[in-house]
Amino acid sequence: MIGLVLATAFTLAFDAPGAGLGRGRCLLRRRAQAAGGPAPTPVPAAAGDGHDQRLRRVGREVSRTVTGYLTGKLVISVICGTLTFVVLALTGVPFAAVIALTG
Known part of the structure; x- marks a missing residue:
């Protein structure tokens, strides 16, 4: 999961039109x-x-197409991780942030 996030961030940083390092x-x-x-x-x-x-x-x-796909995957991952953290935190589960990041 973390590998996917890092690969997506790398791809978006270097290949996305108009994004930061993509102007290289x-x-x-x-x-x-x-x-x-x-x-x-x-x-x-x-x-x-x-x-x-x-x-x-x-x-x-x-x-x-690939940039759109990876952007979508990143957005979905962020949404799922955030919602998982919120639900785990509200229910009082210890280490909710760690579980949300790795789950």
């Missing part, structure tokens, strides 16, 4: 342009025949 790609592009070189691209030029645009589109769709 733009930083790499700006550095390359400032040095006078071409901007780096994750799609190899070997795709050729106009396939690079299709690969970019598919990559964006996959990224958006």
Whole structure:
């Protein structure tokens, strides 16, 4: 459970559009342009025949879908953990926070 939360946080921090560290790609592009070189691209030029645009589109769709899935899982995990803690705390169970985090 904790591994899922950490993986989701890592993914959202680095891949979510407009989120904190997700701007790193733009930083790499700006550095390359400032040095006078071409901007780096994750799609190899070997795709050729106009396939690079299709690969970019598919990559964006996959990224958006996976990010949405992981965001949903994170939200559900936070809601379930919070509700579990509240119910356990109200019923007087000792170590309610620990149980809510690991359950």
